[in-house]
Amino acid sequence: MHHEPVLIPNMTLLIQVGIFFACYFVLDSLVYRPYLALLRARREQTIGLKAAAEKDRAEAERLKASYEAFLKSERKKIGAWADEERKKVQEEERSRIQSARDAAAKTSEAARVVLEEETQKARKSLDGTVLEFSSAIVSKMLGRSVQVSPSVSKQDKGVETAVPT
Secondary structure: OOOOOOOOOOHHHHHHHHHHHHHHHHHHHHHHHHHHHHHHHHHHHHHHHHHHHHHHHHHHHHHHHHHHHHHHHHHHHHHHHHHHHHHHHHHHHHHHHHHHHHHHHHHHHHHHHHHHHHHHHHHHHHHHHHHHHHHHHHHHHHOOOEEEEOOOOOOOOOOOEEEEO
16 A cells, blocks of 8 residues: 655644644633733843832932031031030130139139238347347356347447447
């Protein structure tokens, strides 16, 4: 038995083409289209997320620069305020020191005046006693009674003369 090749399409070819298109449409609607839609949505999400991330990164950089500028200006303000306060404290310190010096000088001057007055009083009160002690010392040294007189000449100012008695 020998068959001759048949090149004329028969009915089975039409059935195969029909099955092919039926499978194609079923697979296209149930598999390919949902899968392609999923890939498209995933790509859009990825691109969208990358774009959002870049936008957020740019916003973060802008906020960082703004924050650093704010910190720099605040540090300058704080530094200026601290310098001003330091100057105020130094001025107050100088003022208090000067007041204390003035008060000490006044107290010192008052004490000096009081001391001078007390010294003058003590000298005046001791003048009579000095004459008595001088007379007693000279009398003991000479072995006779001598009276020291408080006569003062213009040349011998402050020098007492001894007069024998």
